[in-house]
Amino acid sequence: MEKKILEILRSNSRIAAEEMAVMLGTTADVIRETIQNLENKGVILGYDTLIDWEKTECENVTAYIEVKVTPQRGQGFDKVAERVYQYPQVLACSLMSGGFDLFVVVEGRTMKEVALFVAEKLAPIDSVLSTATHFVLKKYKENGIIFNRVLKDDREAVVL
Amino acid sequence: MNMKEKIKPHILATPPSGIRKYFDLINEMKDAISLGIGEPDFETPWSIREEGIYSLEKGKTFYSSNAGFIELRYEIANYMKNRFNLEYNPQSEILVTVGGSEAIDITLRAFAGPGDEVVIPEPSFVAYKGCTLFTGATPVPVELKAEDRFKLKPRQLLDAITDKTKAIIIGYPNNPTGATMDYDDYKAIVEVLKDKDIMVISDEIYAELTYRGRHASIAQFPEMKEKTIVINGFSKAFAMTGWRLGFACGQPDVMEQLKKIHQYAIMCAPTTAQFAAVEALKNGEPEVRRMVEEYNRRRLVMVDGFRKAGLDCFEPVGAFYVFPDLRSTGLSSDEFCERLLMEEKVLMVPGNAFGDSGEGFARATYATSLDNIREALARIRRFVDKVKS
Numbered sequence: 322m323e324k325k326i327l328e329i330l331r332s333n334s335r336i337a338a339e340e341m342a343v344m345l346g347t348t349a350d351v352i353r354e355t356i357q358n359l360e361n362k363g364v365i366l367g368y369d370t371l372i373d374w375e376k377t378e379c380e381n382v383t384a385y386i387e388v389k390v391t392p393q394r395g396q397g398f399d400k401v402a403e404r405v406y407q408y409p410q411v412l413a414c415s416l417m418s419g420g421f422d423l424f425v426v427v428e429g430r431t432m433k434e435v436a437l438f439v440a441e442k443l444a445p446i447d448s449v450l451s452t453a454t455h456f457v458l459k460k461y462k463e464n465g466i467i468f469n470r471v472l473k474d475d476r477e478a479v480v481l
Numbered sequence: 482m483n484m485k486e487k488i489k490p491h492i493l494a495t496p497p498s499g500i501r502k503y504f505d506l507i508n509e510m511k512d513a514i515s516l517g518i519g520e521p522d523f524e525t526p527w528s529i530r531e532e533g534i535y536s537l538e539k540g541k542t543f544y545s546s547n548a549g550f551i552e553l554r555y556e557i558a559n560y561m562k563n564r565f566n567l568e569y570n571p572q573s574e575i576l577v578t579v580g581g582s583e584a585i586d587i588t589l590r591a592f593a594g595p596g597d598e599v600v601i602p603e604p605s606f607v608a609y610k611g612c613t614l615f616t617g618a619t620p621v622p623v624e625l626k627a628e629d630r631f632k633l634k635p636r637q638l639l640d641a642i643t644d645k646t647k648a649i650i651i652g653y654p655n656n657p658t659g660a661t662m663d664y665d666d667y668k669a670i671v672e673v674l675k676d677k678d679i680m681v682i683s684d685e686i687y688a689e690l691t692y693r694g695r696h697a698s699i700a701q702f703p704e705m706k707e708k709t710i711v712i713n714g715f716s717k718a719f720a721m722t723g724w725r726l727g728f729a730c731g732q733p734d735v736m737e738q739l740k741k742i743h744q745y746a747i748m749c750a751p752t753t754a755q756f757a758a759v760e761a762l763k764n765g766e767p768e769v770r771r772m773v774e775e776y777n778r779r780r781l782v783m784v785d786g787f788r789k790a791g792l793d794c795f796e797p798v799g800a801f802y803v804f805p806d807l808r809s810t811g812l813s814s815d816e817f818c819e820r821l822l823m824e825e826k827v828l829m830v831p832g833n834a835f836g837d838s839g840e841g842f843a844r845a846t847y848a849t850s851l852d853n854i855r856e857a858l859a860r861i862r863r864f865v866d867k868v869k870s
C-alpha cells in the first residue's frame with residue numbers, strides 16, 4: 322500500500338485522498354493515515370512544484386557545479402557536504418562517483434550572483450579543492466516532465 | 482447517371498456506424514469532453530517510435546514478405562508463447578496484417594459467404610457485423626446480458642448455432658462492455674464448440690489491458706486450437722493505433738489461404754510499423770505495464786463515479802471501457818447520450834450502436850486524462866440528478 326501511494330503521489334501530489342482510495346480499493350482515512358505515517362517516518366519529505374520560470378516574469382539562473390574536495394579523516398565527505406548544503410542558495414547537493422565528489426545545484430537571480438556565491442562561499446571552504454560551474458541555458462525536461470510541450474488531444478473521430 | 486444505384490444491395494443495406502453522428506455534433510462544441518474515442522490517449526512509447534524513424538533514415542522503405550518480416554513473426558511467436566502460452570510457428574502460422582481490422586475482415590471473407598451465418602455475441606465492436614454483411618453472410622446476434630457480466634454463456638451460444646453457422650466471433654476483453662472471459666468461463670463454451678466445424682475468430686486485441694487475473698484465450702484449449710484464429714495487434718497494447726499493425730495466428734492450412742487474400746488485397750502490412758513493432762515486442766513491456774497501471778487507476782475512478790452518479794455499473798476488468806446501465810433514468814441510450822451531449826457537453830456512445838442488446842447502456846472510455854474523467858463524471862452526475870428528480 323505504501324509503495325502504491327508513493328507511486329501515485331510521485332507524479333501528482335495534489336490528488337485527493339478520496340480519489341486515491343478509489344484507485345487503491347481502500348478508504349480515504351487509510352490513505353490519509355498512511356501518508357501521515359510516511360511523513361512522520363521522513364519518507365515523504367515535502368511536496369514541491371515544478372515551475373517553468375522561463376514563462377514568468379522572474380528571471381532565474383541555475384548552475385550545476387562540480388566540486389572536488391579532500392575528504393576529512395573520520396567524517397568522509399559528510400562534513401564538507403553539510404557546510405555546502407546549509408546555504409539557502411543550494412537547491413541540491415549529492416555525493417558522486419567518478420571524476421568529482423559533490424554535485425551542487427545553485428539557483429540565483431543572475432549569473433553574477435551565482436558566480437560570486439561560488440567564488441566567495443563555495444570555493445574558499447577548507448577542503449574544497451576545485452569547482453567547475455555550468456550554467457543551465459535551457460531546460461528540456463525535469464522530474465520526468467517535458468517543458469514546452471502542450472498536450473493537446475487531437476485524436477480524430479473514428480468509428481469503433 | 483447515379484452510380485450509387487449500381488452498388489451492390491448488401492453494401493447499400495449495411496448501416497453506417499451509429500457512433501458517427503455524435504462525433505459530428507461534438508466537433509462543433511467548445512469545452513466538450515469526449516468519452517467516445519476508443520483508442521489510447523498515450524503516444525506510442527518513444528523507443529518504438531524511434532525504431533520506426535531509424536528504419537526510415539536507413540532507407541528501409543520496401544515491401545516486406547507478404548506475411549510480414551520474419552524477424553517480426555519470430556517476435557510475435559515468442560510473445561504469444563510467453564504472454565499467453567500459445568505456440569505458433571512463425572513460418573507458417575502467423576500473418577502480419579493492417580491492424581486487427583484486416584485480420585477480422587480476411588478471416589470472415591475466408592469463412593463466410595452468402596447463405597452462411599456468423600454468430601456474433603453483442604454488444605460488440607461494430608466491424609464484426611459490418612464485415613460479416615460485406616461477405617454476404619447473415620450475422621446472428623447473441624444477446625449478452627448485464628446480469629451475466631456480458632460473458633458469453635453456453636446456452637445462448639447453442640441456441641444461436643444452426644447448420645449454416647460457419648464462424649463465431651468472440652471478442653474479450655470486450656469493446657464496448659469491458660467484460661472479460663477467464664479460462665473457466667471458456668470451459669463451458671468449449672464444450673459447445675469442440676465437436677462442431679465452426680471457425681472461432683477470437684479477437685484478443687485488448688488482451689494486455691486485463692486488470693484482474695490473467696487474460697485467457699479459447700485457443701489455449703487443445704481441442705480448440707486448430708479451430709481458432711487468434712487476432713491481436715499493436716494498436717491498444719502499445720498505443721500504436723495510427724501505425725496500422727496487427728496479426729492473426731492459426732493453423733497453417735488456414736493461414737495459407739488467409740495469406741492469399743492478404744497478398745492480393747494488401748501486399749504486406751506497413752513496414753515502418755513492422756520495424757517499430759519488433760522493438761515493441763522486444764522492449765515494450767515496461768511501457769505497457771506503465772500504461773496499464775494508469776488505465777487501471779482511471780478505470781476505478783470512472784466506475785466509482787458512475788455509481789456515485791446513481792447509475793448501475795458492473796465492474797469491467799478489461800479493455801478501456803465502462804458500460805453503465807442507464808435504465809434507472811428512464812431514458813433510452815440515444816436519449817441519454819444526446820441529452821448528455823447537448824446539456825452537459827459530454828460524449829458517451831449509446832450502447833445500441835453496438836447491437837440491440839446494448840440498449841439501455843452507454844459506453845464511456847477511460848482512454849482520456851484523469852482531469853477529463855473527473856470533470857466528465859461531475860457533469861454526468863449533475864445530469865443524472867436532473868433527469869431523475
Ligand SMILES: Cc1ncc(COP(=O)(O)O)c(C=O)c1O
Pocket residue numbers: 481519579580581582583606652655656684686713714715716722725726727
Ligand atoms: C474489439 C476491437 N477489435 C479490433 C479493433 C481494431 O484495431 P486495429 O485495427 O487498430 O488493430 C478494435 C479497434 O477499436 C477493437 O475495438
